[in-house]
Amino acid sequence: MVARVVTLAFDGVDARRVDVEVQLVATPQGAFSIVGLPDKAVAESRERVRGAFAGIGLSLPPKKVIANLAPADLPKEGSHFDLPIALALLASMGIVGPDALDGWAAIGELGLDGQIAGVGGSLPAAVSASAMGLGLICPEVNGPEAAWAGDVRLLSPRSLISLINHFKGQQILSAPRPGDMATPKKGADLRDVKGQEGAKRALEIAAAGGHNLLFIGQPGSGKSMLAQRLPGLLPPLTPAELLETSMVWSVAGLIERGALTRERPFRSPHHSASMAALTGGGHRAKPGEASLAHNGVLFLDELPEYSPQALDSLRQPLETGEIMVARANAHIRYPAQFQLIAAMNPCRCGMGGAGKGACGKAPRCQRDYQNRVSGPLFDRIDLTIETPPVTPADMALPPPQEGTEQVAARVARARDIQIARGDALGISAKEALNARLSGEALEQFTTPDADGKALLTKAAEATGMSARGWTRTLRLARTIADLEGCPNIARRHIAEALMYRRTTHRAEQAFTAMTA
Structure with a gap:
């Protein structure tokens, strides 16, 4: 009999499905093998699983245990494979019904006393499990984090024995609730x-x-x-x-x-x-x-x-x-x-x-x-x-009248203008930010008036400005205009943007000579 449990391998912030298959093979001498490109942390799972079973009063059968992590050509890294290997082994031993694990993915690290320790990546794991139509079994400490994934079935046991009792109907594990939304700290003014x-x-x-x-x-x-x-x-x-x-x-x-x-x-x-x-x-x-x-x-x-x-x-x-x-x-x-x-x-x-x-x-x-x-x-x-x-004269002055609150209000108004422009073209708020404008939005929103274009052209020729520098200067001028609430980019906006584009000593000398 081959018992299967779904788990996940992390590929950046994405999680890819991995099927843990466990088979018990009758051999003269028992052994525990994990195959499927495991790294050292995964290979050591056999000792943690063996110790966790001993910690809850179970012993491995006198057979060879083969745990296959499929697909075999995908590298497997991390200690979160402990729990799915243990669950598949429990199913193959008949302690947990094989049907009980259908529809679940599992991640978690096992301690030698059978406790389930926290692991990284529970939030992307919950998102990926939900996308596959599965629930997620994760450590209790990770439950509040995984609950932020939204509409996904979750179990977050503290120990292996409590999870066994849940599947045997002797204990009911309640679904975890999302963690707190931390109050932002008051920053320096x-x-x-x-x-x-x-x-x-x-x-x-x-x-x-x-x-x-x-x-x-x-x-x-x-x-x-x-x-x-x-x-x-x-x-x-x-x-x-x-x-x-x-x-x-x-x-x-x-x-x-x-x-x-x-x-x-x-x-x-x-x-x-x-x-x-x-x-x-x-x-x-x-x-x-x-x-x-x-x-x-x-x-x-x-x-x-x-x-x-x-x-x-x-x-x-x-x-x-x-x-x-x-x-x-x-x-x-x-x-x-x-x-x-x-x-x-x-x-x-x-x-x-x-x-x-x-x-x-x-x-x-x-x-x-x-x-x-x-x-x-x-x-x-x-x-x-x-x-x-x-x-010293600056230090002797009283604190400035304007602080973070006043400046942040102007920043928010300027960003609202950018978001409104993006909505008109159907682009996201992130891509509508002036520093990220490209393509049609860049051409439509950053075209200066005739005087501004003439100044930018002259400055680019004098300083050897790159094409990237040209584009970034236009984006910067667009932001300066937005802070003024000005719909068009004028010469003064280009001039101020150019003052900030002094990248090298040679370019600074050329720009100073041009504007003298």
Whole structure:
């Protein structure tokens, strides 16, 4: 007799069906084999299953146990195969009726005492099980998370013995309820930042259109303070974005007791982070910081201190909104539609080439330090703004009248304008964001007036602007116009957008000469 139980193998944030088949074969000496491309964690399931059975007073039959994970050519990774293997083995031993497991998929890790430990990925597992017309059996700790999948049958036992009793009719397991919707934390207020009015304006524009932003300034000028206040300017996650983001966090095992939040992710990895840490990968191809920042913000402080390979690995997701982790036997896709905010000193000593305490090696020190960031990555940054040192006179001033609440209201109005334009063309709210406009929407919504087009053409010729830079400048000008409530892009909007497109020292010199 062959007993079958459905489980799932994770392919990025997607889950693929796997059939666990267990057969007992009469042999002179009992053994336990798992086949079907298991990794080490799956191969060790036989010992955890054996120990869990002993923990609840069961012993394996004196036969060879063969557990096949089909399809055999799909790699299987993770400890969540323990529970489906154990259930199929229970069915083959006649302890659980084979029909009782029909219509269910199962995931879970077993302890040696028979307890079922939590695993990552219960939310995408529940979504995939529902799409296949199946219910999901998952650990009790993961039940509130899986319940967010909506209309799906769920069982979330604490132990293997309680699940056996449920199927034998001796105990009734109630369906778990969705976890709490966590209240967003009150973030730092923009009113705390004194001075830096130009940088605040750039931050507002970036928030309104979803643009990438780079702060350049001396240490202590407020670059990190400004970046940390960006989440407070952004609207909360929509229901669709909440599900997308939570799926990534679920696979990474970062959702605690099923509690979700509509607050946009803000990830700030240290500059020692490797390429795999940023983009994902490793032994089990876990999502990286870029994917964990999906629908939110990725803040890279001390930008030139990251390895060039790590920084350049972000160039593709900044354009496509997804990351493909290539492996020898699979390609794993993770969403990575994030807003990049970066900060850097003007040179290694941090002081730059002007003012008190200026770098004695300027301008070569600045040029060499900033050249650690590749030109193509600079080209993907829409706004570059210098943050001058905050003077004692600035610090002596009272807090600014305008704070996060007032700026966030303007950002929300500008985003409502973008969403309304998108609705007119039938595109989603995410794709209607100015930073992501493309195709027909780009042509229709970002065409400037004659004076604006003439200025942009002249600037592009003077600075050697790339086609990407041209497009991004138009998108940025569209956001500036939206903040004004202006339906058309005028010359002043193009001029301000060009001021933020200073990507290299040579381009800055050319632009200054042109506008002189």
